[in-house]
Amino acid sequence: MNVHSDPVEIVAAPDDGLAPGELLMEVKNVSLRFGGVKAITDISFDVKKGEIRAIIGPNGAGKTSMLNVINGFYTPQKGTIIFRGEERRAMKPHHAVRQGIARTFQNVALFKGMSTLDNIMAGRSVKMHRNLFWQMLWHGPALREEIEHREKVEEIIDFLEIQHIRRTPVGKLPYGLQKRVELGRALAMEPSLLLLDEPMAGMNLEEKEDMSRFIIDVNRQRGTTIALIEHDMGVVMDLSDRVVVLDYGKKIADGTPDAVKSNQDVIDAYLGVAH
Amino acid sequence: MVTTAATAGMNLDTFPKYLLLNAQRFGGRPAMRHKDYGIWQSWTWSEQLEEIRAFALGLQALGLGHGDKIAVVGANRPRLYWTFAAAQSMGAVPVPVYADAVAEEMAYVLNHAGVRFAVVQDQEQVDKIRSFSDRIPALKEIIHDEPRGLRDYDHTGLTAFTEIQDKGEALLAADPGLAERWERGVREASGSDISVMLYTSGTTGRSKGVMITAAGAVNAARDTAEFDRLSENDSVLAYLPLAWVGDHYLNYAQGYVSGLCMNCPESGETVAQDLREIGPTFYFAPPRIFEGLLTSVTIRMEDAGWLKRKLFDHFIGVAKRHGEAILEGRPVPLSGRISYTLGRVLVYAPLCNVLGLSNIRVAYTAGEAIGQDLFSFFRSLGINLKQLYGQTEAFLYVTVQKDGEVRADTVGPAAPNVDIRISDTGEVLFRSPGQFAGYFMQDETTAETLTEDGYVKTGDAGFFDTDGQLKIIDRAKDVGKLTSGALFAPKYIENTLKFFPNIKEAVAFGHGRDFAAAFINIDLQAVGNWAERNNIAYASYQELAGHPRVYEMIARNVDETNLRLSKEPVMAGAQIKRFLVLHKELDADDGELTRTLKVRRAFVAERYAPLIEALYDGSTEKYVETEMTYEDGRKGVVRATVRIVDAKTYPVARQTAREAAE
Numbered sequence: 001m002n003v004h005s006d007p008v009e010i011v012a013a014p015d016d017g018l019a020p021g022e023l024l025m026e027v028k029n030v031s032l033r034f035g036g037v038k039a040i041t042d043i044s045f046d047v048k049k050g051e052i053r054a055i056i057g058p059n060g061a062g063k064t065s066m067l068n069v070i071n072g073f074y075t076p077q078k079g080t081i082i083f084r085g086e087e088r089r090a091m092k093p094h095h096a097v098r099q100g101i102a103r104t105f106q107n108v109a110l111f112k113g114m115s116t117l118d119n120i121m122a123g124r125s126v127k128m129h130r131n132l133f134w135q136m137l138w139h140g141p142a143l144r145e146e147i148e149h150r151e152k153v154e155e156i157i158d159f160l161e162i163q164h165i166r167r168t169p170v171g172k173l174p175y176g177l178q179k180r181v182e183l184g185r186a187l188a189m190e191p192s193l194l195l196l197d198e199p200m201a202g203m204n205l206e207e208k209e210d211m212s213r214f215i216i217d218v219n220r221q222r223g224t225t226i227a228l229i230e231h232d233m234g235v236v237m238d239l240s241d242r243v244v245v246l247d248y249g250k251k252i253a254d255g256t257p258d259a260v261k262s263n264q265d266v267i268d269a270y271l272g273v274a275h
Numbered sequence: 276m277v278t279t280a281a282t283a284g285m286n287l288d289t290f291p292k293y294l295l296l297n298a299q300r301f302g303g304r305p306a307m308r309h310k311d312y313g314i315w316q317s318w319t320w321s322e323q324l325e326e327i328r329a330f331a332l333g334l335q336a337l338g339l340g341h342g343d344k345i346a347v348v349g350a351n352r353p354r355l356y357w358t359f360a361a362a363q364s365m366g367a368v369p370v371p372v373y374a375d376a377v378a379e380e381m382a383y384v385l386n387h388a389g390v391r392f393a394v395v396q397d398q399e400q401v402d403k404i405r406s407f408s409d410r411i412p413a414l415k416e417i418i419h420d421e422p423r424g425l426r427d428y429d430h431t432g433l434t435a436f437t438e439i440q441d442k443g444e445a446l447l448a449a450d451p452g453l454a455e456r457w458e459r460g461v462r463e464a465s466g467s468d469i470s471v472m473l474y475t476s477g478t479t480g481r482s483k484g485v486m487i488t489a490a491g492a493v494n495a496a497r498d499t500a501e502f503d504r505l506s507e508n509d510s511v512l513a514y515l516p517l518a519w520v521g522d523h524y525l526n527y528a529q530g531y532v533s534g535l536c537m538n539c540p541e542s543g544e545t546v547a548q549d550l551r552e553i554g555p556t557f558y559f560a561p562p563r564i565f566e567g568l569l570t571s572v573t574i575r576m577e578d579a580g581w582l583k584r585k586l587f588d589h590f591i592g593v594a595k596r597h598g599e600a601i602l603e604g605r606p607v608p609l610s611g612r613i614s615y616t617l618g619r620v621l622v623y624a625p626l627c628n629v630l631g632l633s634n635i636r637v638a639y640t641a642g643e644a645i646g647q648d649l650f651s652f653f654r655s656l657g658i659n660l661k662q663l664y665g666q667t668e669a670f671l672y673v674t675v676q677k678d679g680e681v682r683a684d685t686v687g688p689a690a691p692n693v694d695i696r697i698s699d700t701g702e703v704l705f706r707s708p709g710q711f712a713g714y715f716m717q718d719e720t721t722a723e724t725l726t727e728d729g730y731v732k733t734g735d736a737g738f739f740d741t742d743g744q745l746k747i748i749d750r751a752k753d754v755g756k757l758t759s760g761a762l763f764a765p766k767y768i769e770n771t772l773k774f775f776p777n778i779k780e781a782v783a784f785g786h787g788r789d790f791a792a793a794f795i796n797i798d799l800q801a802v803g804n805w806a807e808r809n810n811i812a813y814a815s816y817q818e819l820a821g822h823p824r825v826y827e828m829i830a831r832n833v834d835e836t837n838l839r840l841s842k843e844p845v846m847a848g849a850q851i852k853r854f855l856v857l858h859k860e861l862d863a864d865d866g867e868l869t870r871t872l873k874v875r876r877a878f879v880a881e882r883y884a885p886l887i888e889a890l891y892d893g894s895t896e897k898y899v900e901t902e903m904t905y906e907d908g909r910k911g912v913v914r915a916t917v918r919i920v921d922a923k924t925y926p927v928a929r930q931t932a933r934e935a936a937e
Contacts, residue, residue: 034599065827088804151312154312154313154314155312157312157313158312163313163541163542163545164541164542164544164545164548165543166313167548206907207906217423217424219429220426221423221426250319
């Protein structure tokens, strides 16, 4: 009768052999240039297992570039990134995915014509082991695998409370829900590190509250480590355990939300200073 | 009519006795389904019995005793329904409470009922109840269905449903005679015990706890289940609020006596999809849901292609002419039958399928008046939609329409074994099998509600039509008079207005005044869609409501309403002379509607007093500030200048009214 039992905790935290509080990722002296433009200059910080780490800064501070470096989209000219104890050199986004890094985008990047369910299922594709041949056959091992993945996806749908849009093409959904579906797709990869690029951008207050709750639940219940970029200071200060502040591609502060809030450089960067 | 049945030596006068019986006679048949994780999970009657027994014994171990009250708060979930039977099997009394009630209301009910246990769905309700726990000293334990978000909570006095069941299972395993003793307890229970306590939604003043005895509840349910020939082959979608008598009666009570299968939707937002997947055979919805269905069909057809639209219009025309006659087995010309059959293949069957109404054998609507057009629309598609009239105090049914004798403007003759009488003042009085045993701890109010010979006063004004069907006009105390002496029945006027798809809600005024006037709420879905098609831009409800072209459109509706009123000799005197379109939707969170979404007239009148004055002092606009509550509980203020418009009235209809209207 196990169809009736509750799944106790939704998809357990990925087992990466690390205890909470241990170093998950280290960014060391990273610099990134586009031609003559310095996007990031000599930045170092770390992300610990199980925390919510925020990267903030005014417009053009290099936040999204930093995220793109972490997820392998850009290769920095200088510096190294150590993820789960492994130093990585030049790599591509799909390597990052294999390593357990998933992300969402500032501008939602979903398959607009596909349903919520299919979009989240797409997030499972990295976990699929059967090759194209088996998948085309459909019966047998590929079907069994599909069912397993579907179960995981249903847990995510339940977790994000999007049952009512399961079959709706995401292009038809309001923006706030699209963001939620995108989070769902990232969660489907069962990442060790979840990168969120402005998860609250363009949302109204209620949507922001919902999203905050989901982010906290992902972190607390599933033990997923989260690094997020966000403009809404209220959200950042409430959600994060530690905050890195960038300005003009440089790190100007790093610490707990309270420490960062009272840091004079940060105040100057946000409010401007009289020169 | 069978009033007592003796099966397996039991006098079947409680629901747990039916649980035992059903587990025996329908053991392998589905009793309950719930869509969870995208799949319909299902429980047979014998599995359901095991779930209920384990929970009941777990509760007993926690100290639940005979007569204790258990609050049940949440959406339609199997475990909450099991709580009813589990409590009843121990002689305890379930008290379902509206899950979306604000803390203040809920605290009152829980305290008044003196609940010792509260079985709730999720974190939201745990938070709500804990926020006023100091005001409900009797509460010992909160039991929750869904553990989500509760992990870091203080778990004193907070237990998971499954934990209680595990305790019950452990006791059963340890003591081989326990199951037998539990069953004996169920068999020996008395039908005179209170089966459930249902709090009224409080249209007037504080909610009252309506006590229903087990035997009364079972008898009433058995009568109506027989009336509609419900059986174990029927299924219902349980989506109505748990605390409402209609849900408890139509799903739980009728479900247990007939053995039908109850289906719980995945969530409140998926009801339409779940309805389509389940295709229930018995269905109840208040008129506003049917209205919503029709509105969405109309909107979708307006967006459909040319050919589809033509087909739809043609065959809906055919259905209008012949559909009801075919449903009722009246003679129809052969050509009509052929067209209708073709229409069924091309339009009606696919449409019913999309709406989830393909398998409907019996459907009911009640709660408020339903428009003739709306009612006929669904009936003409071949859906056996009927009306009933009921009350919490009657444990639902007072009158019910028989198959084939159905009208939109009446609510039918007395239900089986119900006696109805109209008092000298025009109030409807009844005596019924499910009649309540009294209001909990309010003997005085109970006495006021009963006549000397034991009839219940409904508080509704009505009369029997020539064919013996009851017609309800309004709340007895709301029926008033204009200064001219003409009868003023606000609800009648409001209902006539609400039959227009653009008008969602209306409040009429006129008692003791010179003429009748009305507040109108537009229907955002219908009017919004109209605005989209007509290139009218708007940023908010308020802006759309105040748009000159919306006013023009509503004015046409009011005009039509007056024309209809003028044709009813009794109502013609109270046509709407002036109206306004309200700048804000009436909302239960602001106290303007009850939780069952009925207008709280006195409250609205007081809150919008300046607007009412403006209706009568001849001004053409009025500036108002209104406080409103957002979904998260914060309060804000809406400011608006509301326009007031005159409407045309018609002379009282004579014989020639029809021609004059042309």
